[in-house]
Amino acid sequence: MSSAGSFTSADRTTISKAASLAEGLTWSFFDLPADEWKRNPYGIYTRREVDKTLHEPDVFARVVRYRPPNRSGSTGDRDRYGIVLQDSNILLALLRSGALDLWTLGLFVLTHELIHIVRFRKHNIDFFASAEERDNEEKVVQAMTKEILAGVTNTDRLLSLYESQAELTRG
Numbered sequence: 001m002s003s004a005g006s007f008t009s010a011d012r013t014t015i016s017k018a019a020s021l022a023e024g025l026t027w028s029f030f031d032l033p034a035d036e037w038k039r040n041p042y043g044i045y046t047r048r049e050v051d052k053t054l055h056e057p058d059v060f061a062r063v064v065r066y067r068p069p070n071r072s073g074s075t076g077d078r079d080r081y082g083i084v085l086q087d088s089n090i091l092l093a094l095l096r097s098g099a100l101d102l103w104t105l106g107l108f109v110l111t112h113e114l115i116h117i118v119r120f121r122k123h124n125i126d127f128f129a130s131a132e133e134r135d136n137e138e139k140v141v142q143a144m145t146k147e148i149l150a151g152v153t154n155t156d157r158l159l160s161l162y163e164s165q166a167e168l169t170r171g
């Protein structure tokens, strides 16, 4: 997949707003504690901000897990999650579709990735599962994404994009 550039600062603002809505939607869907996202902050990163080993040609986004050092400098005991957005892939898909906007696609991608994070943290989904288990988990997460967003936005066009580019749904 050729490069279609990186998010501008205006794009980042759109993504932040979409993330806020995605947090609210997943919070409500999973009946999470009121301060869930405050107590468990996650980072959103773009390709420029991460090591090249995290650049992927065929996905919109991927969840990463890491263990930040605690105050004394040794390894902490709590995992943190982050979402790495493959912004060039997202922008290219928008260019190709001609009909979608970053707000809508961003909301879709972020909701999907936040569902992954909730399920890793709370539902004992194995971050290092086998390929087959990961495929099953993708199906579950995709179905939940569809359910959550069905009442929010017209997801038909988004879903047809996802289904026509099967590789991109695996993130």
Ligand SMILES: [Zn+2]
Pocket: 112, 116, 138, 141, 169, 170, 171
């Ligand atoms: Zn996924």
